[in-house]
Amino acid sequence: MLYGAVEAGGTKFVCAVGDEKGNITDLIQLKTETPDVTMPAVVDFFRKYDLKAIGVGSFGPVDIDPTSATYGYITATPKTAWKNYPILKTLQDGLRVPVAFDTDVNAAAYGEWKRGAAKGLDGCLYITVGTGIGAGAIVGGRVLQGFSHPEMGHIFVRRHPDDRYEGKCPYHKDCLEGLAAGPALEERWGKKGAELADRPEVWEMEASYLAEALVQYILILTPKKIIMGGGVMKQAQLFPLIRQKVRRLLNGYMPFPYVEDEIDDYIVPPALGDRAGITGALMMAIDRE
Numbered sequence: 001m002l003y004g005a006v007e008a009g010g011t012k013f014v015c016a017v018g019d020e021k022g023n024i025t026d027l028i029q030l031k032t033e034t035p036d037v038t039m040p041a042v043v044d045f046f047r048k049y050d051l052k053a054i055g056v057g058s059f060g061p062v063d064i065d066p067t068s069a070t071y072g073y074i075t076a077t078p079k080t081a082w083k084n085y086p087i088l089k090t091l092q093d094g095l096r097v098p099v100a101f102d103t104d105v106n107a108a109a110y111g112e113w114k115r116g117a118a119k120g121l122d123g124c125l126y127i128t129v130g131t132g133i134g135a136g137a138i139v140g141g142r143v144l145q146g147f148s149h150p151e152m153g154h155i156f157v158r159r160h161p162d163d164r165y166e167g168k169c170p171y172h173k174d175c176l177e178g179l180a181a182g183p184a185l186e187e188r189w190g191k192k193g194a195e196l197a198d199r200p201e202v203w204e205m206e207a208s209y210l211a212e213a214l215v216q217y218i219l220i221l222t223p224k225k226i227i228m229g230g231g232v233m234k235q236a237q238l239f240p241l242i243r244q245k246v247r248r249l250l251n252g253y254m255p256f257p258y259v260e261d262e263i264d265d266y267i268v269p270p271a272l273g274d275r276a277g278i279t280g281a282l283m284m285a286i287d288r289e
Helices: 036-047 089-096 103-114 175-182 182-189 200-221 239-251 273-287
Strands: 004-008 014-017 022-029 049-057 100-104 124-129 133-139 224-227
Touching: 004 089, 004 103, 014 036, 014 273, 022 036, 036 049, 036 089, 036 100, 049 103, 049 273, 089 100, 089 182, 089 273, 100 103, 100 133, 100 273, 103 124, 103 133, 103 182, 103 273, 133 175, 133 200, 133 224, 175 182, 175 200, 182 200, 200 239, 224 239, 224 273
Parallel strands: 004 049, 049 100, 124 224
Antiparallel strands: 004 014, 014 022, 124 133
């Protein structure tokens, strides 16, 4: 049996086919252009296969409420051509197979839970720090959602005392994403993150914002594993800084091994690397039944 998977990102679509064990057997990447260019190419790729189901993890915001009239739509995205686009229906109409649909970060969380760093646990938190900041959570073996998916990248954090940057978020200015996503790094410091590797003050500030956010997530969700991916987190010096600051901010209030003796194994990079999202989408398709 074969299953399909789509990781629909703001810059690229990753499409894969895999077997019932979750092994990927074919994979392509497509540039995210307008829907009338990208989506026919996605459909054409999958038409070569006799698929049992497809899993989709999409950039957002998206409507993931099955009772909603706009379920399966990409909604208020800044990518104008994709605003209010029915991505789920397009795939269902083009391929005539069941489709499991969620956000890209929820798919990545699902992948890491099923086959990655959180395998064997009953939940985890996955955070991506890149062009934007988003997070998905598995709680008690289920993806966390309410009337919509969580928007953990838009929480408010205390300003670093040395930060005079206004913030990049078009909605909130100095929310977490507005202060700590890749575009904020570049605008504040005048260079892309990869060019700032030797500037310790950059990463001390970045780690401070991310640690503040993690402490809030820990206090609210108490996840059993925190997995941090995305382009910004490829700066390896961030992980020890974040762990140190999380422990300092908690200040002994959560005297559990996760955040005390085992914090190096608690806040970790994705075990699946850049394939967390596509693996999660594939597992969503398999588990849909």
